[in-house]
Amino acid sequence: MVSENFRLTGSFYWTTEFPLCITREREYFTLPLHAHDFIEINYVAEGRGFHYIGDKRFEVSRGDLFIIPIGTPHVFRPTSPQSKDELIVYNCLFNPDLLERLDTLPGYPAGIAKIFTGEHGLYHHYNDHNDEIRQLMGKLFSEYALQLPGFQAALIGMLLQLITILDRHCSHLEPFPTASPQLAAVFKHIALHLHEPLALRALAGLLPVSTSHFQRLFKHATGQSLTEYIQNQRIAKSCELLLRTSLSVREIAAAVGYKDMKFFHALFKKKTGLTPYRFKQNKQ
Numbered sequence: 001m002v003s004e005n006f007r008l009t010g011s012f013y014w015t016t017e018f019p020l021c022i023t024r025e026r027e028y029f030t031l032p033l034h035a036h037d038f039i040e041i042n043y044v045a046e047g048r049g050f051h052y053i054g055d056k057r058f059e060v061s062r063g064d065l066f067i068i069p070i071g072t073p074h075v076f077r078p079t080s081p082q083s084k085d086e087l088i089v090y091n092c093l094f095n096p097d098l099l100e101r102l103d104t105l106p107g108y109p110a111g112i113a114k115i116f117t118g119e120h121g122l123y124h125h126y127n128d129h130n131d132e133i134r135q136l137m138g139k140l141f142s143e144y145a146l147q148l149p150g151f152q153a154a155l156i157g158m159l160l161q162l163i164t165i166l167d168r169h170c171s172h173l174e175p176f177p178t179a180s181p182q183l184a185a186v187f188k189h190i191a192l193h194l195h196e197p198l199a200l201r202a203l204a205g206l207l208p209v210s211t212s213h214f215q216r217l218f219k220h221a222t223g224q225s226l227t228e229y230i231q232n233q234r235i236a237k238s239c240e241l242l243l244r245t246s247l248s249v250r251e252i253a254a255a256v257g258y259k260d261m262k263f264f265h266a267l268f269k270k271k272t273g274l275t276p277y278r279f280k281q282n283k284q
Contacts, residue, residue, distance in 0.1 A: 006035070007037065008035070008036040008037070009036065009038075010036070010037055014095070018152055019094055020092075020094045020144075020156075020159070021092075022090070022091070022092055022093075022140045022155070023093070023141070024090050024224075025089050026087070026088055027049060027076040027088070029077060031075055033052060034073065035071050035074075036070065036093075037071075038070065038095055039069060039070060041066070041092040041162070042065065042068065043064075043091075043128070045088045045137065046087070046088040047062070047078065047079075047086045047088060048060060048062070049077050049085070049087035050076070050079070051064070051076050052074060052076075053072065053074040053122065054072065054073055054122060061272060061273035062134075062271065062272045062273060063131070065133055065166075067123060067125075067166070068123055069117055069123070070096065072122045074123070084270060090137040090140070090141060094159070099116060102159075108163075109167035126166065131240075136161060138222070139158055142221050142222055142223075143155055145220055186206055186207070186218070190230060194255075195257045200214070200215070200226060203226065231267060232271065235268055235271040237255075237256050238253070238268060239272065243280065249276045
């Protein structure tokens with residue numbers, strides 16, 4: 001049984017008026033096995049490591065999603081304390097009362113609450129094979145971080161979409177975060193020019209703002225540095241090309257802007273936990 005000293009409370013994360021919080025965390029060895037008084041959806045966005053749930057241990061990598069009901073003890077751990085073995089997880093935390101409010105909406109998935117309450121087990125595990133949920137988790141995080149006018153309605157809409165996807169047990173999209181309209185041109189430019197050099201100064205000039213202000217704005221909107229974001233988009237595109245084309249790994253690396261194959265292989269394994277070849281084999 002988890003000690004009450006290691007029980008997290010929702011009041012730390014949200015207000016009574018809006019009991020929902022989205023975080024993006026680098027997992028370390030500092031947080032102990034813990035339970036909480038709220039429902040949590042965990043999504044492994046990068047790297048690989050382990051997820052301890054009660055007395056079970058799961059090896060996890062990008063695309064693993066877990067639903068953790070109230071009172072279920074769990075904790076994530078990277079494979080090692082070294083920076084090359086980072087494990088990054090999106091977390092969607094919410095009060096169960098929120099589900100009761102959503103249940104009154106037309107078309108709300110019947111019986112879906114059972115996977116959140118623990119009635120069908122202490123946890124649920126899904127795999128997002130084609131990055132559909134990763135895209136949505138990125139959007140949830142951006143919307144929560146920016147808190148633009150109407151963000152609460154936007155978050156509820158995306159939470160409903162996430163619940164619907166989980167109810168259908170399927171996944172098919174790639175990440176493309178929505179954030180401030182001010183940054184929309186930047187996201188579009190990056191998506192269209194992944195195979196080209198993407199300079200900080202040139203991207204800041206699309207707004208236009210200073211490079212320092214751009215970096216602050218971008219970090220706040222995405223939870224990532226510009227370099228980290230571009231790398232994530234390039235690796236996401238690489239995954240898509242590996243799954244949907246017959247291009248060689250070298251051709252795919254070039255298609256997303258990497259000429260140094262050693263660097264590409266190292267980055268791909270860091271982000272996905274697998275080599276390009278193993279990634280393609282595992283997803284077939």
